Amino acid sequence: MRRNTGRYERGNVGSEEVSAFIPEPLPPHDPPLVIDGGLADLLRRAETALGRLELASAMVPSVNWFLYSFVRKEAVISSQIEGTQATLMDLLAFEASGQVKSAGTADVREVCNYLEAMAYVRKQLGRPKGLPLSVRLLNETHRRLMQGVRGAEKQPGEIRRSQNWIGGTRPGNAAFVPPPPRAVGELLGRLEKFIHGESKLPALVRAGLVHVQFETIHPYLDGNGRIGRLLIALLLEHWNLLSQPLLYLSLFFKRHRAEYYRRLDSVRADGDFEGWLEFFLEGVAVIADEAVAATRDLFALVSADRARVLAAPTTSVTAARLFELLPEHPIVSIARAVELLATTKPTAAKAISTLVDVGVLVKIGGRRRDRTFGYAAYLDRLRAGTELERGR
Ligand SMILES: Nc1ncnc2c1ncn2[C@@H]1O[C@H](COP(=O)(O)OP(=O)(O)O)[C@@H](O)[C@H]1O
Numbered sequence: 435m436r437r438n439t440g441r442y443e444r445g446n447v448g449s450e451e452v453s454a455f456i457p458e459p460l461p462p463h464d465p466p467l468v469i470d471g472g473l474a475d476l477l478r479r480a481e482t483a484l485g486r487l488e489l490a491s492a493m494v495p496s497v498n499w500f501l502y503s504f505v506r507k508e509a510v511i512s513s514q515i516e517g518t519q520a521t522l523m524d525l526l527a528f529e530a531s532g533q534v535k536s537a538g539t540a541d542v543r544e545v546c547n548y549l550e551a552m553a554y555v556r557k558q559l560g561r562p563k564g565l566p567l568s569v570r571l572l573n574e575t576h577r578r579l580m581q582g583v584r585g586a587e588k589q590p591g592e593i594r595r596s597q598n599w600i601g602g603t604r605p606g607n608a609a610f611v612p613p614p615p616r617a618v619g620e621l622l623g624r625l626e627k628f629i630h631g632e633s634k635l636p637a638l639v640r641a642g643l644v645h646v647q648f649e650t651i652h653p654y655l656d657g658n659g660r661i662g663r664l665l666i667a668l669l670l671e672h673w674n675l676l677s678q679p680l681l682y683l684s685l686f687f688k689r690h691r692a693e694y695y696r697r698l699d700s701v702r703a704d705g706d707f708e709g710w711l712e713f714f715l716e717g718v719a720v721i722a723d724e725a726v727a728a729t730r731d732l733f734a735l736v737s738a739d740r741a742r743v744l745a746a747p748t749t750s751v752t753a754a755r756l757f758e759l760l761p762e763h764p765i766v767s768i769a770r771a772v773e774l775l776a777t778t779k780p781t782a783a784k785a786i787s788t789l790v791d792v793g794v795l796v797k798i799g800g801r802r803r804d805r806t807f808g809y810a811a812y813l814d815r816l817r818a819g820t821e822l823e824r825g826r
């Protein structure tokens with residue numbers, strides 16, 4: 435045990451006795467957290483990598499290209515971590531079909547909810563009169579995340595009023611029993627104070643601490659992982675580490691899921707904040723580096739393909755315009771192209787077939803009438819890490 439991180443309180447769930455954990459408020463104390471040695475190196479590495487990602491996003495002509503796809507990548511992977519069975523391709527194909535949301539599968543709708551929740555919360559934070567980063571705002575975000583789908587009975591938008599547990603089939607054999615419901619309000623209040631209070635700790639470290647504390651509190655009946663990971667992205671923006679949510683950190687957690695859970699667990703069990711922070715900072719560095727490489731790679735691909743499109747004798751102005759829309763809409767249907775280009779169906783169909791001839795677009799699905807086409811080379815690069823794991 436490195437430090438005391440809280441206390442256990444005995445209580446009952448049904449007929450079972452459980453020990454619920456009530457964490458000490460942040461920051462870690464007794465002893466306080468010291469950022470030195472290897473941890474300081476990792477922090478520098480993570481900060482530098484984030485700085486490079488920020489720079490890369492400032493250098494490209496349209497950050498929206500990457501924002502669109504990177505945010506979707508994060509949404510899909512964060513949802514996958516706890517079992518949503520939808521891939522990035524499922525999401526993009528669904529969005530391209532232009533169907534109303536209720537038509538998608540429950541898994542795709544869950545990812546769409548995540549995107550809406552993300553857009554909602556960023557809009558609030560970006561407006562002078564919007565809600566500040568607070569428990570109330572997280573509740574409203576949670577309401578959007580859990581609407582409809584499987585979340586309906588999970589009290590969307592509300593702090594839980596009953597005891598929950600993590601791992602195991604019942605509270606009695608759980609890996610971890612979060613705080614009793616009556617303690618949650620105050621714990622969240624303290625967390626909100628930590629976010630807005632003074633601290634000598636570096637912002638990136640604080641973001642990592644907030645995540646683990648949020649997961650330990652586990653304030654909702656479901657959706658704690660997704661809201662807690664979204665909170666990391668919001669804090670990076672709030673503390674000016676990244677001006678857009680371009681870091682798909684969930685990919686690191688997905689890759690090392692067992693370690694992710696183990697590290698969260700040893701903060702509570704052993705007070706090992708340092709171990710969690712090493713893992714977290716390494717994740718930031720690795721994913722930021724990967725995102726920079728992906729940005730470069732995608733940009734080079736688009737530039738090379740643009741040259742090919744423009745060189746083709748059959749290319750019309752409409753086809754060239756459609757090509758420019760592809761990074762933000764890597765899957766299109768004819769109907770969607772009609773909409774995006776504000777043109778007629780024959781003109782849109784012609785533009786698509788030009789891009790197919792050049793080898794940029796590839797037919798990917800749908801029946802004749804609602805056939806979809808994908809920017810295959812672009813999608814291949816984007817897709818890395820977003821496929822479902824086998825055997826789950
Ligand atoms: N031992 C643990 N201690 C604290 N948090 C944990 C532990 N194990 C897993 N978690 C967190 O709990 C999340 C799952 O909680 P859940 O409410 O089902 O979220 P979601 O439905 O968004 O996946 C995991 O993604 C992880 O962040």
Ligand SMILES: [Mg+2]
Pocket residue numbers: 516656657658
């Ligand atoms: Mg869940």
